[in-house]
Amino acid sequence: MSSLTPNERRHDVAWDATYEGLVNGAITLIPSSAAVFAALQYPAFRARTNVQSRTALIIMPALFMFGFTSEHKLSNRMKEIANENRHSADTVLWAERQLQHRATKAAELKEEFNANVHLNELYQQSISQSGVRIVPGHELNTYHRAANYAAENPIKVLAGFAIPAVASIFYGRSGKEHLELSSKLMHTRVYGQFATITLLLSVMGFKEFMDRNGKFITEADAMARVEEMHRIRTELMERLHHEREIQDEARRELLAAHAEVEASKKKKSKKHTTNQHQTTAL
Numbered sequence: 001m002s003s004l005t006p007n008e009r010r011h012d013v014a015w016d017a018t019y020e021g022l023v024n025g026a027i028t029l030i031p032s033s034a035a036v037f038a039a040l041q042y043p044a045f046r047a048r049t050n051v052q053s054r055t056a057l058i059i060m061p062a063l064f065m066f067g068f069t070s071e072h073k074l075s076n077r078m079k080e081i082a083n084e085n086r087h088s089a090d091t092v093l094w095a096e097r098q099l100q101h102r103a104t105k106a107a108e109l110k111e112e113f114n115a116n117v118h119l120n121e122l123y124q125q126s127i128s129q130s131g132v133r134i135v136p137g138h139e140l141n142t143y144h145r146a147a148n149y150a151a152e153n154p155i156k157v158l159a160g161f162a163i164p165a166v167a168s169i170f171y172g173r174s175g176k177e178h179l180e181l182s183s184k185l186m187h188t189r190v191y192g193q194f195a196t197i198t199l200l201l202s203v204m205g206f207k208e209f210m211d212r213n214g215k216f217i218t219e220a221d222a223m224a225r226v227e228e229m230h231r232i233r234t235e236l237m238e239r240l241h242h243e244r245e246i247q248d249e250a251r252r253e254l255l256a257a258h259a260e261v262e263a264s265k266k267k268k269s270k271k272h273t274t275n276q277h278q279t280t281a282l
Helices: 007-039 043-048 051-109 115-128 142-152 154-174 181-213 219-281
Strands: 132-135 215-218
Touching: 007 051, 051 219, 132 219, 142 154, 142 181, 142 215, 154 181, 215 219
Parallel strands: 132 215
Antiparallel strands: none
């Protein structure tokens, strides 16, 4: 049985995981650098740390985020590829049954039947019904990629909008000198909570919409999956042919062994009969 995570796709998966880790690591550098810079304003922090430790405090959160997010992306991509290949294998078996039924029906009606064309139609139908939306062309538009990213990473999208929104609210409150710090924080919490809940409902509603309608893929990606299904079908047919040859060879060996045993029995029986005749003659 062919692997659900084929070796030829390892470069794509590795690049996706590395890219995801680099992006999240670079983003993490911003708050970690800001935190260390803010801590440098305190003499006690400067006295108890040196350049190496401060550098480590900046870099280590980014390295952790790189490892965590890249590993998470790698796991998700492997599961996604496994699901695609499992769907392709199931589609091949389903298409073979449909093909046999169609061929039988065409033979009964004496109609011309093109197996390859019908297989392509079945594969394309299966892909279009597998929870994806096919976009014509070889590349997705920016808004298609953004929609896919938001559906796959709703928490990141929420954080990306909510944190700047809360920060901007606090910045707006800080310009009002007549307010105490506690009042500024209270206003920030109230308005920030409202903005965050609104963003949460919007992002999760969009994710629900994408989950129901499917993510976007290009027509080229759909055709690549069709080709993958053809490859799986070819491997399946070759494996079945090979297994059939092994069974036929085992059956021939069994028949040959059975014939040899029967010949040996007949030879022994004939020899025994000859000995009996000789004994009777004496």
